[in-house]
Amino acid sequence: MNSPNLRPLSAVPKTRRVFSKRSRVRAVSVGRQMLEGVLLLALGSGLLAFLSWLPQKVDAMVVVSEAIADLIRGLGQLLEALLGLAAVILIAMLLLAGLLALLSGGFRLVKSFTRLFSAERPRPNKAVHRRSRPRR
Numbered sequence: 001m002n003s004p005n006l007r008p009l010s011a012v013p014k015t016r017r018v019f020s021k022r023s024r025v026r027a028v029s030v031g032r033q034m035l036e037g038v039l040l041l042a043l044g045s046g047l048l049a050f051l052s053w054l055p056q057k058v059d060a061m062v063v064v065s066e067a068i069a070d071l072i073r074g075l076g077q078l079l080e081a082l083l084g085l086a087a088v089i090l091i092a093m094l095l096l097a098g099l100l101a102l103l104s105g106g107f108r109l110v111k112s113f114t115r116l117f118s119a120e121r122p123r124p125n126k127a128v129h130r131r132s133r134p135r136r
Contacts, residue, residue: 054060
């Protein structure tokens with residue numbers, strides 16, 4: 001049973017490196033780091049200049065109050081739409097319950113009529129004897 005493709009168990013190394021460290025990521029060049037720094041400084045100063053210029057052109061309190069009013073109106077419309085949807089779902093469920101009750105009632109009625117007409121009736125000449133219970 002010694003096949004040339006099979007290695008003996010003792011030849012397998014006892015410790016394997018599963019989580020080996022990968023090669024280090026190359027360091028970013030100094031020129032690229034300087035360019036990124038300059039671009040971030042330009043972006044930050046541009047945003048701050050825009051934010052300082054904005055109140056001169058737009059009244060901030062009017063914008064905020066209109067946004068809050070629109071939000072409240074939107075929430076009111078959303079709640080109204082949800083209530084309407086809930087009403088439609090409730091009506092549909094009641095409709096299904098009514099149809100199911102009609103269907104099951106008709107099925108039971110047909111079943112009872114078939115049992116009534118197909119059942120054998122006891123003959124009148126046979127008397128049913130009942131045992132009386134002793135009184136205490």
